[in-house]
Amino acid sequence: MNDKITRLNTTQGDFDSALAKLLAWDDSVDHQVNESVRHILRDVKTRGDAAVLEFTEKFDRLKVGSMAELEMGQERLQEALERIPQDQRVALEKAAERVRGYHERQNQKSWQYQDEDGTILGQKVTPLDRAGLYVPGGKAAYPSSVLMNAIPAKVAGVAEVIMVVPTPDGVVNDMVLAAAAIAGVDRVFTIGGAQAVAALAYGTETVPSVDKIVGPGNIFVATAKREVFGVVGIDMIAGPSEILVICDGKTDPDWIAMDLFSQAEHDEQAQSILVSSDADFLDAVEASINKLLPTMEREDIIRTSMLGRGALIKVADLKEAAEVSNRIAPEHLELSVEDPQAMLDDIRHAGAIFMGRYTAEALGDYCAGPNHVLPTSGTARFSSPLGVYDFQKRSSLIGFTPEGADRMGRVASVLARGEGLTAHARSAEYRIKD
Amino acid sequence: MNDKITRLNTTQGDFDSALAKLLAWDDSVDHQVNESVRHILRDVKTRGDAAVLEFTEKFDRLKVGSMAELEMGQERLQEALERIPQDQRVALEKAAERVRGYHERQNQKSWQYQDEDGTILGQKVTPLDRAGLYVPGGKAAYPSSVLMNAIPAKVAGVAEVIMVVPTPDGVVNDMVLAAAAIAGVDRVFTIGGAQAVAALAYGTETVPSVDKIVGPGNIFVATAKREVFGVVGIDMIAGPSEILVICDGKTDPDWIAMDLFSQAEHDEQAQSILVSSDADFLDAVEASINKLLPTMEREDIIRTSMLGRGALIKVADLKEAAEVSNRIAPEHLELSVEDPQAMLDDIRHAGAIFMGRYTAEALGDYCAGPNHVLPTSGTARFSSPLGVYDFQKRSSLIGFTPEGADRMGRVASVLARGEGLTAHARSAEYRIKD
Numbered sequence: 001m002n003d004k005i006t007r008l009n010t011t012q013g014d015f016d017s018a019l020a021k022l023l024a025w026d027d028s029v030d031h032q033v034n035e036s037v038r039h040i041l042r043d044v045k046t047r048g049d050a051a052v053l054e055f056t057e058k059f060d061r062l063k064v065g066s067m068a069e070l071e072m073g074q075e076r077l078q079e080a081l082e083r084i085p086q087d088q089r090v091a092l093e094k095a096a097e098r099v100r101g102y103h104e105r106q107n108q109k110s111w112q113y114q115d116e117d118g119t120i121l122g123q124k125v126t127p128l129d130r131a132g133l134y135v136p137g138g139k140a141a142y143p144s145s146v147l148m149n150a151i152p153a154k155v156a157g158v159a160e161v162i163m164v165v166p167t168p169d170g171v172v173n174d175m176v177l178a179a180a181a182i183a184g185v186d187r188v189f190t191i192g193g194a195q196a197v198a199a200l201a202y203g204t205e206t207v208p209s210v211d212k213i214v215g216p217g218n219i220f221v222a223t224a225k226r227e228v229f230g231v232v233g234i235d236m237i238a239g240p241s242e243i244l245v246i247c248d249g250k251t252d253p254d255w256i257a258m259d260l261f262s263q264a265e266h267d268e269q270a271q272s273i274l275v276s277s278d279a280d281f282l283d284a285v286e287a288s289i290n291k292l293l294p295t296m297e298r299e300d301i302i303r304t305s306m307l308g309r310g311a312l313i314k315v316a317d318l319k320e321a322a323e324v325s326n327r328i329a330p331e332h333l334e335l336s337v338e339d340p341q342a343m344l345d346d347i348r349h350a351g352a353i354f355m356g357r358y359t360a361e362a363l364g365d366y367c368a369g370p371n372h373v374l375p376t377s378g379t380a381r382f383s384s385p386l387g388v389y390d391f392q393k394r395s396s397l398i399g400f401t402p403e404g405a406d407r408m409g410r411v412a413s414v415l416a417r418g419e420g421l422t423a424h425a426r427s428a429e430y431r432i433k434d
Numbered sequence: 435m436n437d438k439i440t441r442l443n444t445t446q447g448d449f450d451s452a453l454a455k456l457l458a459w460d461d462s463v464d465h466q467v468n469e470s471v472r473h474i475l476r477d478v479k480t481r482g483d484a485a486v487l488e489f490t491e492k493f494d495r496l497k498v499g500s501m502a503e504l505e506m507g508q509e510r511l512q513e514a515l516e517r518i519p520q521d522q523r524v525a526l527e528k529a530a531e532r533v534r535g536y537h538e539r540q541n542q543k544s545w546q547y548q549d550e551d552g553t554i555l556g557q558k559v560t561p562l563d564r565a566g567l568y569v570p571g572g573k574a575a576y577p578s579s580v581l582m583n584a585i586p587a588k589v590a591g592v593a594e595v596i597m598v599v600p601t602p603d604g605v606v607n608d609m610v611l612a613a614a615a616i617a618g619v620d621r622v623f624t625i626g627g628a629q630a631v632a633a634l635a636y637g638t639e640t641v642p643s644v645d646k647i648v649g650p651g652n653i654f655v656a657t658a659k660r661e662v663f664g665v666v667g668i669d670m671i672a673g674p675s676e677i678l679v680i681c682d683g684k685t686d687p688d689w690i691a692m693d694l695f696s697q698a699e700h701d702e703q704a705q706s707i708l709v710s711s712d713a714d715f716l717d718a719v720e721a722s723i724n725k726l727l728p729t730m731e732r733e734d735i736i737r738t739s740m741l742g743r744g745a746l747i748k749v750a751d752l753k754e755a756a757e758v759s760n761r762i763a764p765e766h767l768e769l770s771v772e773d774p775q776a777m778l779d780d781i782r783h784a785g786a787i788f789m790g791r792y793t794a795e796a797l798g799d800y801c802a803g804p805n806h807v808l809p810t811s812g813t814a815r816f817s818s819p820l821g822v823y824d825f826q827k828r829s830s831l832i833g834f835t836p837e838g839a840d841r842m843g844r845v846a847s848v849l850a851r852g853e854g855l856t857a858h859a860r861s862a863e864y865r866i867k868d
Contacts, residue, residue, distance in 0.1 A: 087848050088848060088849070088852050090848075091845045091848040091849050091852075092849065094845050095845060095849060098842075101549075102555055105545070105547070105557075106557070111539070113539070115535075119802070120789065121536055121802065121803050121804065123539075123540070123804075124778065124781075124787070126782050126783070128815065128816050129782065129815070142853050143849070143852065143853065144849055144853065175852055175853075211815045211816040212816045230671065230811075230813065232816065233813075233816035233817060237664065252864070254864065255861070255864045255865075258857060258860050258861040258864060259861050261857035261860075261861070262855070262857040262858045262861040264857070265855060265856075265857040265858070266855075296856065296857060297854075297856045298855075298856070298857065302857065340833060341833075344558065344831075347558075347829070348560050348563065349560070349827075349829075350829045351829065351830070352829060352830035352831075352832065353558070353829050353830065353831050353832070354832050354833075355554065355831065355832065355833035356833050356834065358834045358835065358836050358838070358839035358865050359832055359833055359834045359839065360839070360843070360846075360861045360862050360864070360865055361861070362846050362850060362857075362858040362859070362861045362862045363832070363834060363839065363842050363843065363846050363862055363865075364830070364832050365846070365850070365858060366845065366846040366849045366850065366858075366862075367842050367845045367846055367849070368553070368555065368832045368834070368842065369555050369832070370555065370557075370830035370831075370832055371830065374830075375827075377664075379664065379667075380827065380829070381562065381563070381645045381667075381827075382562050382645040382646045382666065382667035382827055383667060383827055384827045384828040384829075385828060385829075385830050387828070389823070393783075393809075393814065393815075393816055393817055393818045394818040394819060394821070395781070395783075395784045395785065395786060395787050395814070395818075395819075396785070396786035396787065396798070396804035396805065396808075396819050397778075397786075397787050397789065397804075398786065398787070398788050398789065398793055398797070398798050398802045398803075398804055399774060399775075399788075399789035399790050399793055400790065400792045400793040400797060400802070401792065402792050404792070405792035405793065405794070405797065408532075408797050408801050408802065409794070409797065411525045411528050411529060411800065411801045412794075412796050412797050412799070412800040412801055414521050414522060414524075414525035415522070415525050415526065415529060415577070415578055415800045415801070416796060416799070416800065418522050418525075418577065418609055419576050419577065419578065419609075420731075421696070421699060421700075421732075422699075422730065422731045422732070423692060423695035423696040423698070423699040423730060423732065423736065423796075424696045424699070424796040424799060424800075425796070426692050426695075427689070427692040427693050427695070427696045427794045427795070427796045428794050428796045428797055428800075430686070430688065430689045430692060430794070431689075431792050431794055431797075
């Protein structure tokens with residue numbers, strides 16, 4: 001491991017390749033994990049509840065008589081909501097309210113219009129019938145993640161949100177259950193791993209099959225989601241979390257150091273990068289990093305992440321900073337500058353953009369309103385934050401009058417015959433007037 | 435193979451399992467194809483143009499000196515446009531105009547708003563920088579498919595649409611090139627197979643890497659797209675085409691038979707199903723099928739498809755017809771009934787809905803306006819037609835005032851500490867006023 005944070009400068013001759021090396025992340029598939037996951041999927045698909053019970057006993061060391069014992073009723077969620085400290089409950093409710101308010105603006109409406117022939121064209125928007133939400137158990141159990149995944153589904157109009165959360169050795173996280181209560185989760189099963197993904201995808205005697213599975217998970221969960229894609233929809237497979245901070249050198253360096261830490265503390269593979277045109281400021285932030293690091297609860301994780309994958313990048317100006325950012329297409333982008341709106345036009349790819357010195361990325365993780373499930377590893381080039389649109393789908397609407405069918409039938413006939421598809425042509429021609 | 439079309443009735447005791455059996459479609463992965471595709475992807479990723487040239491020589495029997503010879507300039511596309519028969523050109527232009535008009539209504543706008551603290555929240559919509567469009571060569575080369583894939587990308591604002599189309603033995607389809615000219619495709623390379631997908635995903639010395647790859651292809655292309663998913667975005671992996679016709683028994687049975695044929699002629703695995711509450715009408719359509727089949731150019735394909743995967747289903751009424759349709763979640767749904775709008779509320783899952791007796795599905799394939807790239811194999815439960823939204827992505831916008839950061843920092847702090855993420859908490863707390 002490096003003993004200092006990587007420094008790059010866009011003027012260095014090998015900047016492009018050095019940046020590429022910094023960003024490189026190995027997401028190659030582990031074939032042993034693959035085999036194991038496929039076995040679990042097949043087994044649950046074939047044997048249903050019995051297989052889920054066996055895997056839960058094996059992996060979570062939970063022995064129960066029937067799947068019914070692995071379902072938690074609404075009264076258990078309410079119990080958790082009443083048991084957690086009052087300030088946590090208030091914070092969860094406030095966060096939920098803001099997340100709901102933002103996501104309501106994403107709601108899509110069906111539309112129809114008529115063209116000059118009276119032809120009806122349109123798009124009908126329908127929520128998914130049922131969504132599955134995977135929530136990791138144990139130490140990485142994040143109640144905020146329950147809100148961020150379940151609320152968009154409910155805002156979209158999904159009738160039934162089914163949550164699965166493993167409780168290894170029976171350990172339950174009350175804050176997670178409280179968040180489920182607040183978010184309006186409909187059913188909760190305390191199962192996890194590939195067996196939970198399989199149960200949601202194929203359905204069992206007890207667990208209903210869903211139309212889409214969302215939510216974070218370990219390598220077994222991610223692999224299982226990838227495998228069942230097609231049978232059900234899935235959200236993106238997430239890579240390690242990243243933040244890119246662009247700073248004009250006028251924000252308190254301690255603030256910036258802590259913002260970088262807030263990604264780095266997620267895990268050793270997380271990536272925190274600072275870009276500035278002010279070389280002295282980069283030095284000041286490095287000094288802050290060295291000063292603050294020993295005071296951090298998750299010091300070891302942060303150090304490994306900062307030294308292994310972090311970087312301080314010197315650029316010529318904010319314009320060039322935006323170019324570097326577009327190259328990276330970061331999950332989180334902080335514009336810690338005087339006039340962030342002025343930079344927006346230059347920013348083409350980012351999961352979420354945090355504008356101005358007061359907008360700590362951590363606020364977005366919890367309670368700003370927008371979703372914290374964001375595209376990682378450069379996939380912001382082509383994908384979006386989790387949203388209401390992920391829980392709705394569209395159907396095209398087409399309705400021809402006899403006149404429209406006559407006019408358009410002639411066009412379709414020519415093209416269909418040009419493609420050698422004569423049943424298409426004749427089907428259209430039946431509707432042409434003599 | 436059956437010697438008669440399958441008949442089902444919702445009153446039969448085993449209807450559910452019989453329907454499930456009818457719909458079952460084996461999309462299991464061929465491991466030999468997988469291995470071969472992985473080899474091609476790795477090779478193109480490592481060796482770029484040289485590897486693409488070798489595979490093109492091997493699979494398409496095309497030997498050229500350099501990749502530059504495999505690019506077709508705009509003048510070649512214009513030449514094709516001028517060479518095709520006038521009626522085909524007019525039909526393509528008319529279709530393109532309608533497809534463009536419909537898709538322009540799908541364009542999404544960025545938005546921002548301020549909450550009571552002055553906090554800015556919003557969503558910035560940005561087109562992808564570059565999209566790749568795969569077009570099959572040989573007998574399955576469909577100019578309509580070029581329009582349907584390229585136009586939404588251009589309407590979305592994608593700066594560069596790169597089309598790849600194999601020309602085995604040098605055979606070029608002028609109508610495909612003409613469609614590319616009309617749709618505004620920016621660059622065309624005459625390469626195909628997994629090597630073309632690899633070139634688009636990773637980029638080579640000559641072919642620029644894209645952000646998303648769309649378009650149909652054979653098993654090698656589909657497998658390659660699945661493999662590069664994550665490096666780039668992809669559209670859905672399509673299964674065989676399907677149509678479900680719901681008819682009240684008052685449409686000419688010949689029309690309905692031909693509508694069923696228009697799916698069946700695509701390939702032997704295509705699925706055409708008719709649902710009606712009128713048993714006599716089902717008999718009449720079967721008679722039409724038997725009468726018309728011998729007159730069809732693609733008789734053998736249609737027969738195999740109709741006998742192997744087609745069905746005539748008797749239901750109690752239109753309400754039950756909608757239920758059967760929701761269970762199938764068809765790619766194409768024809769509502770060949772008196773009042774199709776009245777049925778819309780009951781239809782939850784369908785790629786495209788064709789309303790009324792005059793709306794032949796074939797019109798939608800070519801020139802109605804909506805896209806003909808639609809979710810197959812029941813995936814309309816959770817996915818949508820190809821659209822402008824597939825070529826745009828969203829970035830969340832968050833901008834806190836000092837007051838907003840103060841208020842929300844307190845909420846974030848409680849939640850972050852509840853999750854044991856103290857760098858998150860301290861980053862938020864820096865922005866809290868004393």
